[in-house]
């Protein structure tokens with residue numbers, strides 16, 4: 008579960024990016040986060056990832072109370088979630104297989120498990136035949152599916168996708184969200200930040216709207 012309790016964030020330059028945010032997301036939910044530029048969406052995601060800490064209030068993610076988390080718990084916490092970014096963040100010198108396997112190698116997963124797990128995840132995202140390709144030989148949509156495979160390979164309870172379709176053609180964007188939808192259908196919690204209202208309207212999911220650091224709407228589905 009995710010819980011924000013009276014969370015505010017003021018950056019060093021005095022900008023108040025989040026103002027007294029209260030929020031609960033249950034395990035297994037799919038939540039879109041929308042809002043105009045500067046509304047606080049990225050700040051909220053940074054709080055979830057423990058990249059920034061609140062100025063006041065408490066954030067709890069997957070059973071970790073982030074303000075009380077010890078430094079040595081951070082790797083375990085990070086493994087409980089998978090992250091997908093707008094700019095894919097693949098390693099350009101590694102092929103598709105190694106980009107995904109890398110996420111397992113750094114956590115000392117045995118090689119035989121990696122050899123089983125990576126092809127399975129790649130076929131899940133529809134890239135079984137592209138394992139030996141380099142990232143620059145793939146379309147934007149395919150690169151984002153590699154990033155999604157990498158986020159999924161550790162079997163996280165939670166996927167956080169920050170504008171995952173921002174660099175992808177609109178017709179391929181639907182595919183990415185559809186994949187996230189399928190992943191959610193087998194039990195993984197999904198949180199996705201997006202600007203694309205048309206995309207949100209195609210999936211009947213919970214929508215949180217941020218404005219000037221406040222949650223101004225929490226709808227069970229999108230209403231224009």
Ligand SMILES: Nc1ncnc2c1ncn2[C@@H]1O[C@H](COP(=O)(O)OP(=O)(O)OP(=O)(O)O)[C@@H](O)[C@H]1O
Pocket residue numbers: 018019020022023024042043044045046047048049050051
């Ligand atoms: N590191 C920072 N230092 C100071 N101010 C920041 C910092 N990061 C964000 N801000 C400010 O905090 C506010 C919220 O920014 P945030 O990036 O969370 O918005 P956003 O909703 O993600 O916007 P976008 O859709 O443009 O990515 C903005 O006014 C922004 O200028």
